[in-house]
Amino acid sequence: MIRRVTRFLDERAAAAPLLRKTLRYVFPDNWSFLLGEIALYSFIVLVLTGIYLTLFFEPSLKDTVYHGSYEPLQGQKMSEAYRSVVDISFKVKAGLLIRQTHHWAADVFVVAIVLHLLRVFFTGAFRRPRDLTYYVGILMLMTALLEGFLGYSIVDDLLSGMGLAIAYSVVMSLPVVGANVAMLIWGGAYPGIPSFESRMYIAHVFLLPIAIAILLSVHLLLVVARHHTQFPGPKRTERRVVGLPMVPAYVPRTLGLAFGVVAVLVLLGGLIQINPIWQWGPYSLANGTNGAQPDWYLGWLIGALRLMPGFDVTIGNYTLIPNPFWGGALFPLLVFAFLFAWPSIERRHSGDYDFHNLLDHPRDVPWRTAVGASVFSFVTIVFLAGAMDRVAVSVGVPYTWQIWIFRAALLVVPPLVFIVTQQMCSELREREWVEVEPSIARE
Amino acid sequence: MKRFGSWAIAGLVLLLGRGQRRRQLPPGKPVVEGGSPAPGSELVVVGLLLLAAALAVVFIVLFAGRANTQLLGLALGLCFAALAVASVLTAFRLLSSEVDDEPYPELHPFEAAEIEQIAVESGQHLTRRKLLVLAAGAAGTALAVALLAPLAALGPVFDTSRLRRDPWRKGMRLVDANGRVLRANDIELNTLHTAFPEGVDRENLAAPIVVVRVEPARLDLPADRSDWAPGGIVAYSKICTHAACAVALYRAPHFEPSRPRPALVCPCHYSTFDPATGGTVLFGPAGRPLPQLPLAVGRRGELIARGGFSGPVGPSWSGVRE
Numbered sequence: 135m136i137r138r139v140t141r142f143l144d145e146r147a148a149a150a151p152l153l154r155k156t157l158r159y160v161f162p163d164n165w166s167f168l169l170g171e172i173a174l175y176s177f178i179v180l181v182l183t184g185i186y187l188t189l190f191f192e193p194s195l196k197d198t199v200y201h202g203s204y205e206p207l208q209g210q211k212m213s214e215a216y217r218s219v220v221d222i223s224f225k226v227k228a229g230l231l232i233r234q235t236h237h238w239a240a241d242v243f244v245v246a247i248v249l250h251l252l253r254v255f256f257t258g259a260f261r262r263p264r265d266l267t268y269y270v271g272i273l274m275l276m277t278a279l280l281e282g283f284l285g286y287s288i289v290d291d292l293l294s295g296m297g298l299a300i301a302y303s304v305v306m307s308l309p310v311v312g313a314n315v316a317m318l319i320w321g322g323a324y325p326g327i328p329s330f331e332s333r334m335y336i337a338h339v340f341l342l343p344i345a346i347a348i349l350l351s352v353h354l355l356l357v358v359a360r361h362h363t364q365f366p367g368p369k370r371t372e373r374r375v376v377g378l379p380m381v382p383a384y385v386p387r388t389l390g391l392a393f394g395v396v397a398v399l400v401l402l403g404g405l406i407q408i409n410p411i412w413q414w415g416p417y418s419l420a421n422g423t424n425g426a427q428p429d430w431y432l433g434w435l436i437g438a439l440r441l442m443p444g445f446d447v448t449i450g451n452y453t454l455i456p457n458p459f460w461g462g463a464l465f466p467l468l469v470f471a472f473l474f475a476w477p478s479i480e481r482r483h484s485g486d487y488d489f490h491n492l493l494d495h496p497r498d499v500p501w502r503t504a505v506g507a508s509v510f511s512f513v514t515i516v517f518l519a520g521a522m523d524r525v526a527v528s529v530g531v532p533y534t535w536q537i538w539i540f541r542a543a544l545l546v547v548p549p550l551v552f553i554v555t556q557q558m559c560s561e562l563r564e565r566e567w568v569e570v571e572p573s574i575a576r577e
Numbered sequence: 578m579k580r581f582g583s584w585a586i587a588g589l590v591l592l593l594g595r596g597q598r599r600r601q602l603p604p605g606k607p608v609v610e611g612g613s614p615a616p617g618s619e620l621v622v623v624g625l626l627l628l629a630a631a632l633a634v635v636f637i638v639l640f641a642g643r644a645n646t647q648l649l650g651l652a653l654g655l656c657f658a659a660l661a662v663a664s665v666l667t668a669f670r671l672l673s674s675e676v677d678d679e680p681y682p683e684l685h686p687f688e689a690a691e692i693e694q695i696a697v698e699s700g701q702h703l704t705r706r707k708l709l710v711l712a713a714g715a716a717g718t719a720l721a722v723a724l725l726a727p728l729a730a731l732g733p734v735f736d737t738s739r740l741r742r743d744p745w746r747k748g749m750r751l752v753d754a755n756g757r758v759l760r761a762n763d764i765e766l767n768t769l770h771t772a773f774p775e776g777v778d779r780e781n782l783a784a785p786i787v788v789v790r791v792e793p794a795r796l797d798l799p800a801d802r803s804d805w806a807p808g809g810i811v812a813y814s815k816i817c818t819h820a821a822c823a824v825a826l827y828r829a830p831h832f833e834p835s836r837p838r839p840a841l842v843c844p845c846h847y848s849t850f851d852p853a854t855g856g857t858v859l860f861g862p863a864g865r866p867l868p869q870l871p872l873a874v875g876r877r878g879e880l881i882a883r884g885g886f887s888g889p890v891g892p893s894w895s896g897v898r899e
Contacts, residue, residue, distance in 0.1 A: 158677060160676075160679055163676065227640060227644040228644055228646075228649055235650075296822050296823075299823075299845075302892070303819065303820035303821045306893070306894040307892065307894065311895075312894045313737040313740060313894040313895065313896070314737065316894070318728070318729075319731070319732065322733065322739055323781075324782055324891065325780055325782075359682065361679075369678055372681070375681055377676060377677065377678070378675075379609075379675070379676075383673065383675065386668035386671075387665070390661050390663075390665035393661035393664055394657075397658035401655075403654075404651055404654055418780070419782065419784070419816070419823065420771050420784075420785035421823055421825065422823030422825035422826075424825070424826060424844040426845065436845075439820065443862070444862040446864035452897070452898055453893045453895065453898075454896075456892065456893035456894060457862045457863070457864045458892065462820075534860065
C-alpha cells in the first residue's frame with residue numbers, strides 16, 4: 135500500500151526525494167514552540183466553524199421584527215443580521231455550539247499569538263535570519279485583531295454598535311484626514327450607509343481570512359526554510375539543529391496537540407457561555423449600557439481611551455487632534471512600531487549583525503529582557519485599566535480614584551520592572567555560574 | 578476483553594509481519610531508531626480510538642434529536658479529547674521518540690552571484706536603461722492609482738458636510754422611543770428621558786437627545802441660552818462628543834449635600850457632562866461640551882425644539898469648531 139502510493143506520487147510528481155526529506159524534517163522538542171501551533175489549530179477551527187456560520191448569517195441591516203422562540207425579544211424591531219444570529223443561537227441545530235466555539239477560538243487564537251510573540255521576543259528568536267518571519271508574525275497579529283473586532287461587530291447587537299461607534303470616533307480623530315477616511319469607510323456619518331455591513335462582512339469572511347492565510351503560509355515557509363531555533367545543548371549548535379523527526383515522533387505529538395486544542399475549544403463552546411447577544415439586545419444609535427466590555431484582545435485600547443487625560447489639540451476654537459487619537463490610534467501604533475523596530479534597535483545597540491540559530495535564555499540578555507518586560511508591563515497596566523468600571527462595581531474602588539492609581543502605575547511600574555528585571559537576570563546568571571563551575575572543574 | 582486483546586495483538590502482529598516480509602530495505606543502518614514494544618498501551622490506544630468513534634456516533638444521534646448545545650459540545654469535545662490522548666500515547670509509548678539532527682541551511686553565495694549575473698546579462702543590450710525604468714515606473718504608478726481610484730466611490734471623501742447635518746428644526750415636537758409626544762409635565766427631576774424629532778429617521782447621529790429637568794435655581798447656562806430651558810428642562814445630543822457612544826447614564830445624587838451634582842454620563846469611557854451649565858465636561862476624556870438643543874413648550878404643553886443644536890453633534894474631527 136505505502137509502496138504503491140509512494141510510487142504513484144513519484145511517477146506523477148517526482149515527489150519521492152521531497153517526501154523522503156519531509157518525513158525526516160526535524161521539529162523542535164521544547165514546549166514553548168507549541169504556542170504557535172496552538173494559534174495555527176485555532177485558526178483552522180475558526181475557518182471551519184466560520185464556514186458553518188456563513189451558511190445561516192444574513193449580513194443585512196434591513197429592519198425586521200423578531201418572531202422566534204426567544205420570548206424576551208418577541209416583537210422587537212431589529213436588523214436581519216442580528217435576527218439571523220439570534221436564530222443561529224436558538225433555531226439552527228448545533229448553531230449555538232458552533233457560534234460559541236467560533237468565538238472561543240478567536241479569543242484563544244489571539245492569546246496563543248501573543249504568548250508566541252513573547253516567547254520569540256524574550257529568547258531572541260527574531261534575530262537574523264528570522265527577522266522577516268517575525269515581521270510577518272506581527273502583521274498577522276494586527277490582522278487578527280481587526281478580524282476579531284469585525285467578527286463581533288457584524289452581529290449588530292448592542293455591544294457591536296458601541297464598539298463600532300468608538301472605532302468610528304477613533305478613525306475620525308486621525309489628524310487632518312480623519313473625517314475623510316471615516317466617510318470612506320462608513321459611506322457617510324455614523325452609523326453609515328446600509329452597505330457598511332456588507333463591507334464588514336466581506337472583510338471578515340473573505341479579505342482578512344485570506345490575508346491571514348497568506349501571512350500564515352509565508353510565516354511557515356520561512357520557518358521551514360531556515361529551520362527552527364533551539365536552546366544551546368549537547369549537539370545543539372549554530373550549525374546543526376536537533377529535534378524530533380516528523381515521522382515517527384512528531385506527527386502523533388502534533389496531532390495530539392491539534393485534537394487537544396479542538397477538544398478544549400468545543401468543550402468551551404458547548405459548556406461555557408460567551409457573548410450572549412440575545413441578552414445585549416439589538417443596537418440602536420440611542421442605546422448604550424454600563425459595564426460594556428470588548429473581547430479581551432481589545433481591552434488595551436479601551437483602557438488607553440479611558441486613562442488618557444481629556445485634552446484635544448486645538449487652534450483657537452478649532453480642533454486639530456481630538457482625544458480618541460491618543461489612546462485609540464497613537465498608542466497601538468507606538469506599540470506595534472516598537473515591535474517592528476526592535477530587531478534593528480537591538481542590532482544597532484549590540485552591534486551584533488550575525489546569524490543566530492541558537493536562542494538566548496532571557497537571563498543572559500538582561501537589557502532586552504528588561505526592556506521587553508518593561509514595555510509588556512506598560513501594556514498590561516493599560517489593559518487592566520480597561521476593566522476599571524468592572525473593578526469599581528465588584529471591588530468598590532471608585533472609578534475616579536482608579537484612574538489616578540493606574541496613571542501613577544503607568545509612570546512608576548515600567549521603570550521599576552526594568553530595574554528589577556535587570557537585577558534578577560544578573561543574579562540568575564551569577565547563581566548559574568556557581569552551579570556550573572564545580573562540574574567544569576570535575577571534567 | 579482478554580480474548581479480544583489477544584485477537585487484536587494477533588491481528589497487529591500479522592499486519593506488521595506482512596509489511597516486513599514485503600519490505601526490501603537496503604541492508605545497513607536503519608533510518609528509524611529506538612522504541613520498544615508496548616502491547617498494553619496499544620490496547621489502551623485501541624480503546625480510546627473506539628471511544629472516539631462511539632462519541633462521534635453519540636454526536637450524530639444527539640444532533641438528529643433535540644440537539645442540546647451542552648450535550649453536543651460534550652460529545653464532540655470528548656471525542657476530540659479521546660483522540661488527543663490516543664495520539665499522545667501513540668507518540669510516547671508506541672512509536673520511537675528518537676531525536677535526529679541535521680545541518681542548518683547555509684547561505685548560497687554561488688547561486689546568488691549567478692542570479693545577479695543573469696539579471697545583468699539579460700539587460701546588457703539596453704542603451705536607455707534609466708529612461709526605460711522611469712517610463713515603466715510611471716506606467717505602473719499611474720495604473721495603480723487608476724485601479725484604486727474607484728475606491729473613492731465608497732463614500733463622499735471630500736464632502737464632509739453631512740457630518741454637520743442636523744434634523745432638528747424650529748417647532749419640531751419631541752417624541753419618546755415609542756413615538757409618544759413628550760410633554761413638559763412628563764419630565765421629572767432626576768430622570769433621564771431619551772427623545773427624537775417627530776417623523777425623522779432615528780438612526781441619524783443628530784436625532785437622539787437626552788432630556789432632563791434641572792432645578793431652575795441651579796441652572797447656569799451661557800448668557801445667550803437663557804431662554805433654552807423652559808421650567809429647567811434641558812435637552813442635549815445623546816451622542817457623546819468623545820467616542821459617539823450613547824450618553825445613557827444619569828448620575829442623580831442620593832444625598833444632595835455630600836454627593837456630586839447631577840450629571841450625564843457616557844458608559845463607554847465615562848465622560849461626564851453637566852446638564853445645568855450647557856453640557857460642559859465635568860470629568861473624562863471628552864473634549865467638547867454636549868451640543869444643546871434649545872427647547873420651548875407648545876400650546877398643549879408639549880416640548881418642541883426652538884431650532885438646531887448649539888454645535889456639531891458626535892465625535893470631534895480635525896477642523897470641527899468647538
